[in-house]
Amino acid sequence: MGGDGLDERVFATVENVIDHGGDIWWLHLSRCRACGQHWMIAQEERIFDEHFLRRLTVDEATRISINAEWPIEFLSYERVLKTGHALRIRPCIFLEQLPASLVWTAQDLRRERPDISVEEIALMLGVPEAQAKRILASGSSGQGSWWQRMRHGLGL
Ligand SMILES: [Zn+2]
Known part of the structure:
Protein backbone atom coordinates (compact mmCIF):
# COMPACT_ATOMS: atom_id res chain seq x y z
CA MET A 1 0.00 0.00 0.00
CA GLY A 2 1.25 3.45 -0.81
CA GLY A 3 1.56 6.63 1.20
CA ASP A 4 -1.65 8.18 -0.12
CA GLY A 5 -3.81 7.41 2.89
CA LEU A 6 -4.86 3.99 1.55
CA ASP A 7 -3.56 2.40 4.75
CA GLU A 8 -5.89 4.56 6.82
CA ARG A 9 -8.89 3.89 4.58
CA VAL A 10 -8.39 0.11 4.63
CA PHE A 11 -7.65 -0.08 8.33
CA ALA A 12 -10.64 2.10 9.18
CA THR A 13 -12.78 -1.07 8.88
CA VAL A 14 -10.25 -3.91 9.06
CA GLU A 15 -9.68 -4.98 12.65
CA ASN A 16 -7.16 -7.31 14.18
CA VAL A 17 -8.72 -10.57 15.41
CA ILE A 18 -5.75 -12.83 16.28
CA ASP A 19 -1.99 -12.32 16.41
CA HIS A 20 0.14 -15.30 15.47
CA GLY A 21 2.61 -14.24 18.16
CA GLY A 22 5.85 -15.89 19.25
CA ASP A 23 8.70 -15.59 16.74
CA ILE A 24 6.17 -14.77 14.02
CA TRP A 25 5.41 -11.28 15.28
CA TRP A 26 4.40 -9.91 11.87
CA LEU A 27 1.41 -12.18 11.19
CA HIS A 28 -2.21 -11.35 12.02
CA LEU A 29 -5.72 -12.51 11.28
CA SER A 30 -8.02 -9.54 10.65
CA ARG A 31 -11.63 -9.02 9.69
CA CYS A 32 -13.48 -6.23 7.92
CA ARG A 33 -16.17 -4.83 10.18
CA ALA A 34 -18.20 -3.64 7.18
CA CYS A 35 -18.38 -6.79 5.04
CA GLY A 36 -17.08 -9.60 7.30
CA GLN A 37 -14.22 -10.54 4.95
CA HIS A 38 -11.24 -12.11 6.74
CA TRP A 39 -7.70 -11.16 5.83
CA MET A 40 -4.31 -12.57 6.71
CA ILE A 41 -1.96 -9.64 7.17
CA ALA A 42 1.83 -9.58 7.26
CA GLN A 43 2.99 -6.36 8.85
CA GLU A 44 6.40 -5.90 7.25
CA GLU A 45 8.08 -2.94 8.89
CA ARG A 46 11.79 -3.49 8.34
CA ILE A 47 12.55 -3.71 4.64
CA PHE A 48 9.54 -2.40 2.70
CA ASP A 49 7.45 -0.89 5.47
CA GLU A 50 4.27 -2.30 3.96
CA HIS A 51 1.30 -4.41 4.97
CA PHE A 52 0.69 -7.48 2.83
CA LEU A 53 -2.92 -8.66 2.79
CA ARG A 54 -4.16 -12.04 1.61
CA ARG A 55 -7.92 -12.64 1.35
CA LEU A 56 -9.05 -15.69 3.31
CA THR A 57 -11.95 -18.05 2.79
CA VAL A 58 -14.27 -18.66 5.75
CA ASP A 59 -12.68 -22.14 6.13
CA GLU A 60 -9.16 -20.70 6.26
CA ALA A 61 -10.17 -18.11 8.85
CA THR A 62 -11.84 -20.82 10.95
CA ARG A 63 -8.76 -23.06 10.81
CA ILE A 64 -6.67 -20.17 12.11
CA SER A 65 -9.07 -19.28 14.94
CA ILE A 66 -9.87 -22.82 16.05
CA ASN A 67 -6.72 -24.84 15.24
CA ALA A 68 -4.05 -22.13 14.96
CA GLU A 69 -3.40 -23.47 11.43
CA TRP A 70 -2.15 -20.61 9.27
CA PRO A 71 -1.78 -20.67 5.48
CA ILE A 72 1.94 -20.88 4.64
CA GLU A 73 2.37 -17.71 2.55
CA PHE A 74 3.61 -15.42 5.34
CA LEU A 75 4.79 -18.01 7.86
CA SER A 76 8.48 -17.17 7.47
CA TYR A 77 10.04 -13.73 7.15
CA GLU A 78 11.75 -14.92 4.00
CA ARG A 79 8.36 -15.68 2.43
CA VAL A 80 7.08 -12.23 3.41
CA LEU A 81 10.13 -10.52 1.89
CA LYS A 82 9.88 -12.68 -1.26
CA THR A 83 6.29 -11.47 -1.61
CA GLY A 84 7.48 -7.86 -1.46
CA HIS A 85 10.18 -8.48 -4.06
CA ALA A 86 7.75 -10.39 -6.30
CA LEU A 87 5.46 -7.33 -6.18
CA ARG A 88 8.51 -5.22 -7.13
CA ILE A 89 8.23 -3.01 -4.07
CA ARG A 90 11.38 -0.98 -3.48
CA PRO A 91 13.21 -1.78 -0.25
CA CYS A 92 13.70 1.19 2.08
CA ILE A 93 17.03 2.96 1.79
CA PHE A 94 18.85 3.41 5.10
CA LEU A 95 21.38 6.15 5.70
CA GLU A 96 23.34 4.04 8.18
CA GLN A 97 25.50 1.13 7.08
CA LEU A 98 24.30 -1.21 9.81
CA PRO A 99 20.68 -0.31 10.63
ZN1 LIG B 1 -14.98 -4.97 3.84
Missing part, protein backbone atom coordinates in the same frame (compact mmCIF):
# COMPACT_ATOMS: atom_id res chain seq x y z
CA ALA A 100 19.10 -2.46 13.34
CA SER A 101 16.21 -3.40 11.02
CA LEU A 102 18.63 -5.02 8.61
CA VAL A 103 20.73 -6.69 11.32
CA TRP A 104 17.62 -8.25 12.89
CA THR A 105 16.24 -9.32 9.53
CA ALA A 106 19.52 -10.97 8.50
CA GLN A 107 19.55 -12.83 11.82
CA ASP A 108 15.94 -13.96 11.39
CA LEU A 109 16.58 -15.17 7.85
CA ARG A 110 19.58 -17.19 9.09
CA ARG A 111 17.59 -18.60 12.01
CA GLU A 112 14.72 -19.65 9.75
CA ARG A 113 17.01 -21.21 7.16
CA PRO A 114 20.59 -21.71 8.39
CA ASP A 115 21.93 -22.56 4.92
CA ILE A 116 20.66 -19.33 3.30
CA SER A 117 23.53 -17.73 1.35
CA VAL A 118 24.91 -14.20 1.81
CA GLU A 119 23.82 -13.52 -1.77
CA GLU A 120 20.22 -14.48 -0.95
CA ILE A 121 20.25 -12.40 2.23
CA ALA A 122 21.60 -9.40 0.28
CA LEU A 123 18.79 -9.82 -2.24
CA MET A 124 16.13 -10.04 0.48
CA LEU A 125 17.49 -6.95 2.31
CA GLY A 126 17.94 -5.00 -0.91
CA VAL A 127 21.61 -4.22 -0.22
CA PRO A 128 24.89 -5.05 -2.00
CA GLU A 129 26.49 -8.35 -1.00
CA ALA A 130 29.45 -6.62 0.71
CA GLN A 131 27.07 -4.73 3.00
CA ALA A 132 25.12 -7.93 3.74
CA LYS A 133 28.42 -9.51 4.86
CA ARG A 134 29.10 -6.60 7.24
CA ILE A 135 25.52 -6.79 8.54
CA LEU A 136 25.89 -10.52 9.24
CA ALA A 137 29.28 -10.00 10.89
CA SER A 138 27.93 -7.25 13.16
CA GLY A 139 25.05 -9.50 14.16
CA SER A 140 27.35 -12.24 15.41
CA SER A 141 29.77 -9.99 17.32
CA GLY A 142 29.33 -8.43 20.76
CA GLN A 143 27.27 -5.72 19.09
CA GLY A 144 24.85 -8.45 18.06
CA SER A 145 24.17 -9.48 21.61
CA TRP A 146 23.58 -5.82 22.39
CA TRP A 147 20.99 -5.69 19.61
CA GLN A 148 19.41 -8.85 20.90
CA ARG A 149 19.15 -7.38 24.38
CA MET A 150 17.64 -4.21 22.91
CA ARG A 151 15.23 -6.26 20.89
CA HIS A 152 14.31 -8.31 23.90
CA GLY A 153 13.84 -5.14 25.91
CA LEU A 154 11.49 -3.79 23.27
CA GLY A 155 9.49 -6.99 23.38
CA LEU A 156 10.12 -7.76 19.71
Whole structure:
Protein backbone atom coordinates (compact mmCIF):
# COMPACT_ATOMS: atom_id res chain seq x y z
CA MET A 1 0.00 0.00 0.00
CA GLY A 2 1.25 3.45 -0.81
CA GLY A 3 1.56 6.63 1.20
CA ASP A 4 -1.65 8.18 -0.12
CA GLY A 5 -3.81 7.41 2.89
CA LEU A 6 -4.86 3.99 1.55
CA ASP A 7 -3.56 2.40 4.75
CA GLU A 8 -5.89 4.56 6.82
CA ARG A 9 -8.89 3.89 4.58
CA VAL A 10 -8.39 0.11 4.63
CA PHE A 11 -7.65 -0.08 8.33
CA ALA A 12 -10.64 2.10 9.18
CA THR A 13 -12.78 -1.07 8.88
CA VAL A 14 -10.25 -3.91 9.06
CA GLU A 15 -9.68 -4.98 12.65
CA ASN A 16 -7.16 -7.31 14.18
CA VAL A 17 -8.72 -10.57 15.41
CA ILE A 18 -5.75 -12.83 16.28
CA ASP A 19 -1.99 -12.32 16.41
CA HIS A 20 0.14 -15.30 15.47
CA GLY A 21 2.61 -14.24 18.16
CA GLY A 22 5.85 -15.89 19.25
CA ASP A 23 8.70 -15.59 16.74
CA ILE A 24 6.17 -14.77 14.02
CA TRP A 25 5.41 -11.28 15.28
CA TRP A 26 4.40 -9.91 11.87
CA LEU A 27 1.41 -12.18 11.19
CA HIS A 28 -2.21 -11.35 12.02
CA LEU A 29 -5.72 -12.51 11.28
CA SER A 30 -8.02 -9.54 10.65
CA ARG A 31 -11.63 -9.02 9.69
CA CYS A 32 -13.48 -6.23 7.92
CA ARG A 33 -16.17 -4.83 10.18
CA ALA A 34 -18.20 -3.64 7.18
CA CYS A 35 -18.38 -6.79 5.04
CA GLY A 36 -17.08 -9.60 7.30
CA GLN A 37 -14.22 -10.54 4.95
CA HIS A 38 -11.24 -12.11 6.74
CA TRP A 39 -7.70 -11.16 5.83
CA MET A 40 -4.31 -12.57 6.71
CA ILE A 41 -1.96 -9.64 7.17
CA ALA A 42 1.83 -9.58 7.26
CA GLN A 43 2.99 -6.36 8.85
CA GLU A 44 6.40 -5.90 7.25
CA GLU A 45 8.08 -2.94 8.89
CA ARG A 46 11.79 -3.49 8.34
CA ILE A 47 12.55 -3.71 4.64
CA PHE A 48 9.54 -2.40 2.70
CA ASP A 49 7.45 -0.89 5.47
CA GLU A 50 4.27 -2.30 3.96
CA HIS A 51 1.30 -4.41 4.97
CA PHE A 52 0.69 -7.48 2.83
CA LEU A 53 -2.92 -8.66 2.79
CA ARG A 54 -4.16 -12.04 1.61
CA ARG A 55 -7.92 -12.64 1.35
CA LEU A 56 -9.05 -15.69 3.31
CA THR A 57 -11.95 -18.05 2.79
CA VAL A 58 -14.27 -18.66 5.75
CA ASP A 59 -12.68 -22.14 6.13
CA GLU A 60 -9.16 -20.70 6.26
CA ALA A 61 -10.17 -18.11 8.85
CA THR A 62 -11.84 -20.82 10.95
CA ARG A 63 -8.76 -23.06 10.81
CA ILE A 64 -6.67 -20.17 12.11
CA SER A 65 -9.07 -19.28 14.94
CA ILE A 66 -9.87 -22.82 16.05
CA ASN A 67 -6.72 -24.84 15.24
CA ALA A 68 -4.05 -22.13 14.96
CA GLU A 69 -3.40 -23.47 11.43
CA TRP A 70 -2.15 -20.61 9.27
CA PRO A 71 -1.78 -20.67 5.48
CA ILE A 72 1.94 -20.88 4.64
CA GLU A 73 2.37 -17.71 2.55
CA PHE A 74 3.61 -15.42 5.34
CA LEU A 75 4.79 -18.01 7.86
CA SER A 76 8.48 -17.17 7.47
CA TYR A 77 10.04 -13.73 7.15
CA GLU A 78 11.75 -14.92 4.00
CA ARG A 79 8.36 -15.68 2.43
CA VAL A 80 7.08 -12.23 3.41
CA LEU A 81 10.13 -10.52 1.89
CA LYS A 82 9.88 -12.68 -1.26
CA THR A 83 6.29 -11.47 -1.61
CA GLY A 84 7.48 -7.86 -1.46
CA HIS A 85 10.18 -8.48 -4.06
CA ALA A 86 7.75 -10.39 -6.30
CA LEU A 87 5.46 -7.33 -6.18
CA ARG A 88 8.51 -5.22 -7.13
CA ILE A 89 8.23 -3.01 -4.07
CA ARG A 90 11.38 -0.98 -3.48
CA PRO A 91 13.21 -1.78 -0.25
CA CYS A 92 13.70 1.19 2.08
CA ILE A 93 17.03 2.96 1.79
CA PHE A 94 18.85 3.41 5.10
CA LEU A 95 21.38 6.15 5.70
CA GLU A 96 23.34 4.04 8.18
CA GLN A 97 25.50 1.13 7.08
CA LEU A 98 24.30 -1.21 9.81
CA PRO A 99 20.68 -0.31 10.63
CA ALA A 100 19.10 -2.46 13.34
CA SER A 101 16.21 -3.40 11.02
CA LEU A 102 18.63 -5.02 8.61
CA VAL A 103 20.73 -6.69 11.32
CA TRP A 104 17.62 -8.25 12.89
CA THR A 105 16.24 -9.32 9.53
CA ALA A 106 19.52 -10.97 8.50
CA GLN A 107 19.55 -12.83 11.82
CA ASP A 108 15.94 -13.96 11.39
CA LEU A 109 16.58 -15.17 7.85
CA ARG A 110 19.58 -17.19 9.09
CA ARG A 111 17.59 -18.60 12.01
CA GLU A 112 14.72 -19.65 9.75
CA ARG A 113 17.01 -21.21 7.16
CA PRO A 114 20.59 -21.71 8.39
CA ASP A 115 21.93 -22.56 4.92
CA ILE A 116 20.66 -19.33 3.30
CA SER A 117 23.53 -17.73 1.35
CA VAL A 118 24.91 -14.20 1.81
CA GLU A 119 23.82 -13.52 -1.77
CA GLU A 120 20.22 -14.48 -0.95
CA ILE A 121 20.25 -12.40 2.23
CA ALA A 122 21.60 -9.40 0.28
CA LEU A 123 18.79 -9.82 -2.24
CA MET A 124 16.13 -10.04 0.48
CA LEU A 125 17.49 -6.95 2.31
CA GLY A 126 17.94 -5.00 -0.91
CA VAL A 127 21.61 -4.22 -0.22
CA PRO A 128 24.89 -5.05 -2.00
CA GLU A 129 26.49 -8.35 -1.00
CA ALA A 130 29.45 -6.62 0.71
CA GLN A 131 27.07 -4.73 3.00
CA ALA A 132 25.12 -7.93 3.74
CA LYS A 133 28.42 -9.51 4.86
CA ARG A 134 29.10 -6.60 7.24
CA ILE A 135 25.52 -6.79 8.54
CA LEU A 136 25.89 -10.52 9.24
CA ALA A 137 29.28 -10.00 10.89
CA SER A 138 27.93 -7.25 13.16
CA GLY A 139 25.05 -9.50 14.16
CA SER A 140 27.35 -12.24 15.41
CA SER A 141 29.77 -9.99 17.32
CA GLY A 142 29.33 -8.43 20.76
CA GLN A 143 27.27 -5.72 19.09
CA GLY A 144 24.85 -8.45 18.06
CA SER A 145 24.17 -9.48 21.61
CA TRP A 146 23.58 -5.82 22.39
CA TRP A 147 20.99 -5.69 19.61
CA GLN A 148 19.41 -8.85 20.90
CA ARG A 149 19.15 -7.38 24.38
CA MET A 150 17.64 -4.21 22.91
CA ARG A 151 15.23 -6.26 20.89
CA HIS A 152 14.31 -8.31 23.90
CA GLY A 153 13.84 -5.14 25.91
CA LEU A 154 11.49 -3.79 23.27
CA GLY A 155 9.49 -6.99 23.38
CA LEU A 156 10.12 -7.76 19.71
ZN1 LIG B 1 -14.98 -4.97 3.84
